[in-house]
Amino acid sequence: MSSTARPSSLLQEAVRRLAPVLPLLTELGERFVAAGHEVALVGGPVRDAFLGRTSPDLDFTTDATPEQTEKVLRGWVDAHWDVGRAFGTIGARKGNTTIEVTTYRADAYDRTTRKPEVAFGDNLADDLVRRDFTVNAMALRLPALEFVDPHDGLADLAARVLRTPGTPQESFADDPLRMMRAARFVAQLGFALAPEVDAAVRDMAGRLEIISAERIRVELEKLLLSPDPKAGLRVLVDTGLADQMLPELPALKLELDEHHRHKDVYEHSLIVLEQAIALEGPPDGPEESVPGPDLVLRLAALLHDIGKPATRRFEPGGGVSFHHHEVVGAKMTAKRLRALRFDKDTVKAVSRLVELHLRFHGYGEGQWTDSAVRRYVTDAGPLLPRLHRLTRSDCTTRNVRKAQRLSRTYDELEARIARLLEQEELAAVRPELDGNQIAEVLGIRPGPLLGRAYKHLLAVRLDRGPIGEDAAREELLAWWAQQPEAAG
Structure with a gap:
């Protein structure tokens, strides 16, 4: 989106992008107005329309109470539910579209928890000022599609900058998880933090301690599955947020890579993550292509070297070694992922990949026996396609000849694996007697x-x-x- 585009033309373009759901928006708006209420499309769907993105769900805000909203929707939607009633939200499905309608909010926080004392408001302006960022505090009143932007979110959208409707200190004190959402939007949307937002996050990163591990994990997952997770991870590390929820990552900044290929293992790990993402298959590809975005592969790429700080040894002659860092790292990975409440299968898969990520380097010039190749395959099991990509991504040397040699050697290993798989069905290897x-x-x-x-x-x-x-x-x-x- 051009920062020089006129607001009117941007609005026209946004409305054009909303064309597929325009009949739904009009009908919904007319129903609320006929019942004596106001309603507006708000938040992510409005932002995404200006960005040319498709929003999977539609979020609305209204002066109607949940009971009144249910009455308006009844008979028009195909189904509705009220699991969010306590927070003023009624969910519904109309055709293939999911909608959520939430009563105007004017919440109060005691700032010892991110859970607000829910209070319903009576006007759109007060509802918008309580939202996380100005780009999410824009609305379209229905059914007239009147654009409401009291905090200049459109200008910030054009500049691709994240600001808060009120002061960032107040916003993050109310809900510290918004600091992680800022990092996630950097990764998802390619935005940058406004200077005052960046400063507030640095000052208030410690407030993240009142947020549950489950909520932090959800934000981390969304960040890692974004188009540019590296940018979001840099925000987490640079502001101190990572010290609170993923301290193993900033700890890598202190450790020199043993080959001195990068100024630190932290930079190396970010490059490995970037290269692993490039090797993911298309979203609709077969399982063996590792369809992206793949959370297990991305976590393994990010965390594969976190055992290095604990295993660093200074060798005679000025060298540095990290013996068995893959074993130590696998244990550290499992511990951290469990602390973040990842599910057991993800913890097991990611830690196993970290443990196996150096195995290929024992292959040397291809002198492995068929027995060693079989063990490589069976030890990896169903993780083999991810291990292939992680191992290839872990080559970040700037020495072109060395990189080409490693690539050729791994090509040979994959070819041997393919031959053995074809001959022996290694994916389901069993003893010949049951x-x-x-x-x-x-x-x-x-x-x-x-x-x-x-x-x-x-x-x-x-x-x-x-x-x-x-x-x-x-x-x-x-x-x-x-x-x-x-x-x-």
């Missing part, structure tokens, strides 16, 4: 001993590939002869 067969051969019952026998045959399968059931029985009996239980 549990029942093992129990029958050894004459034992299910239990820990059977589990040990199963693991032994699995190791044989990985080391030697398919050997057939007869050879597997011979191998099992040879193993059994050396077990203390066999003598009994």
